[in-house]
Amino acid sequence: MLDLDLWEHSVHSICGNFDTQPHRNLPFIGNMRLDNHNGLEIAHIATNAEKIIRSKSTCQDDKHYFVILQKKGSMGFSWSNDNDLLLPGEIALIDSSLPYDMHPQGLIEQMSVHLPKAHVDTLFSKHAQHRITKIRQNRSSSQILATMLRQLANTDTNHCSLQEDGQALQEAISALIKPSLEPLMSDSASSIREQAKQHILRLLSDENLSPDYIAKKMNISKRSLYRLFSEEDLTVAQFILQMRIEKCCEDLNAADAMEYPLSITEVAYRWGFSDASQLSRAFKRVKGVSPSQWRQNQS
Structure with missing residues (x-):
C-alpha cells in the first residue's frame, strides 16, 4: 500500500484532510500534482479509488472553495440527502467546510482550483455559501470558464510572471462562476x-x-x-x-x-x-x- 500512503500524503498536503477507500479487488491508482500560478493553487488529480470521504471531523481546514473541472471519467458526489454526478467537461463548486463523499466511476482525471473562501464568500449571498453545486453549462460565462481552466492546465508554471497574475486569475475565475449561480440566488422560487x-x-x-x-x-x-x-x-x-x-x-x-x-x-x-x-x-x-x-x- 505504498502507493496509497503516498497518495494520502499528497492529498492531505495539497487538498486537506480526506480519507481514501481503495477497491478491494483492484490495484490502486492515485496521482496528484500541484501547480502554483503565483499564489493560485491548482491540483491535478487522477485516481480509481472506490470512495474519498471528507467527514465533519476532517473539515477543520475549510479555507477554500474547490472549483473542479472533470476532465476524464465521471465522479459521483453525495452530501446530506443529496447526490449528483459530475460528467467529463462539467464544473462543480464545493465549499471545503462541508462533509461529502466522492465516488470515482472507474479511473478519473480532474483539476481542482483552490479559491480562498474568505474572498469567494464576499462575492456571494449567504444563500449561495456553504454549498456543493454544478456550474450551469448553458451560460456563456461557464463556457469561457471551462476554456480558461483547460488553458491553465497546460500553462507552464515556470514561466516568468508576477504575483498580480495569480490575483488576476483568481478574480477572473470567481467572476465567471458568479453568473452561473445567480439564478439560484436571485430568481424567485x-x-x-x-x-x-x-x-x-x-x-x-x-x-x-x-x-x-x-x-x-x-x-x-x-x-x-x-x-x-x-x-x-x-x-x-x-x-x-x-x-x-x-x-x-x-x-x-x-x-x-x-x-x-x-x-x-x-x-x-x-x-x-x-x-x-x-x-x-x-x-x-x-x-x-x-x-x-x-x-x-x-x-
Whole structure:
C-alpha cells in the first residue's frame, strides 16, 4: 500500500484532510500534482479509488472553495440527502467546510482550483455559501470558464510572471462562476418553478421523464426541485402525470376529426407511457374512467 500512503500524503498536503477507500479487488491508482500560478493553487488529480470521504471531523481546514473541472471519467458526489454526478467537461463548486463523499466511476482525471473562501464568500449571498453545486453549462460565462481552466492546465508554471497574475486569475475565475449561480440566488422560487414546468412540458413525450431527470436537466438537486413544488397543489410527479393525461385527452378528443383516429396504445406511446395498460391505470386514477370510456363520453 505504498502507493496509497503516498497518495494520502499528497492529498492531505495539497487538498486537506480526506480519507481514501481503495477497491478491494483492484490495484490502486492515485496521482496528484500541484501547480502554483503565483499564489493560485491548482491540483491535478487522477485516481480509481472506490470512495474519498471528507467527514465533519476532517473539515477543520475549510479555507477554500474547490472549483473542479472533470476532465476524464465521471465522479459521483453525495452530501446530506443529496447526490449528483459530475460528467467529463462539467464544473462543480464545493465549499471545503462541508462533509461529502466522492465516488470515482472507474479511473478519473480532474483539476481542482483552490479559491480562498474568505474572498469567494464576499462575492456571494449567504444563500449561495456553504454549498456543493454544478456550474450551469448553458451560460456563456461557464463556457469561457471551462476554456480558461483547460488553458491553465497546460500553462507552464515556470514561466516568468508576477504575483498580480495569480490575483488576476483568481478574480477572473470567481467572476465567471458568479453568473452561473445567480439564478439560484436571485430568481424567485416561482420563476424557477415555472422553468421546471417548461422543462416538463417540453419533455412530456420522453419516457425517461421523472423528477430526477428534470433535476439533472436544471442542474439542481431533487430536494430543491421538490421544494419548488411544495406550495403547489401537485407534487412534481403528479404534475408530470397530470400534464400527460391532459395531452392524452387532447388526442382522444381529436379522434372524430381524424381520418384514422389514434388507438389507445398509440396515444400511450405518444405521451411517455410504456403501453396502453399503464395509460389506462393512470388515466382512471386521474379522470375516474378509462381512456376508451372518456373518448365515448366526448362523442
